[in-house]
Amino acid sequence: MRITGGAARGIPLTAPKGRDTRPATDQLREAVFSSLGSRIEGARVADLFAGTGAYGLEAMSRGAASGCFVENSREVVACLKKNLAAALKSCGTKPSDWHVLAQKVDRVSKNLGPFEIVFMDPPYAMIEESIPGIFVQHIAEILTPDGLACIEMPGNLEINLPGWAAKRRLGKAGKDKPTMVFYERG
Structure with a gap:
């Protein structure tokens, strides 16, 4: 697994051993960032359920101005910090513009935002039960009015x-096939 485009293209991303993370595939990330195009340049982004930080690091590599990574597992956060340090060397961005928070997503404060783009790569088992509540309680607070939430x-x-419209779906249909859905307020 590696960063697929931008200033840090080709930098490998490490993941902890075990099943605590399910890193986004290179192919899906390339499709996501191709779809986002210039929208990523200069954006403030959040990578929630960050795992290795693949989405946020890809955004930084492609010109996002600042952002934060939120991950609950301390072991995974240690890997994420290593990945961030490696990517920062290539991107020419200030480390102080990028934050890693070792906490649950439902504790994300509106003081962190607003963000133009929020990436979420939650454990698949919790999506149907938890994501609607997280949207109502948290994403609406940290996302700009014209922002994009990518799950x-x-x-x-x-x-x-409710209150959100799925604008685009990238990836292949199927139970074990990852897709990215772009949501906007609507």
Whole structure:
């Protein structure tokens, strides 16, 4: 697994051993960032359920101005910090513009935002039960009014989020196939 584009292209990303993370595939990340195009340049981004930080690091590599990574597992946070340090060397961005928070997503404060783009790559088992509540209680507070929330989920899953519209789906259909769904207020 590596950063697929931008200033840090080719930098490998490490993940902890075990099943605590399910890193986003290079192919899906390339499709996501191709779709985002210039929207990523200069944006403030949040990578929630960050794991290795793949989405946030890819955004930084492609020109995002600042952001934060939120991950609950301390072991995973240690890997994420190593990945961030490696990417920062290539990106020419200030380390103080990027924050790693070792906490649960539901503790994210609106004081951290607002963000133009929020990436979420939660454990698939919690998506249907937890993501709607997280949107209502937290994402609406930290995302700009015209912001974009991007959720990675299994290709066979459809989630109705009241007050939000699914604008685009990237990836392949199927239970074990990762897809990224872009949500906007609507």
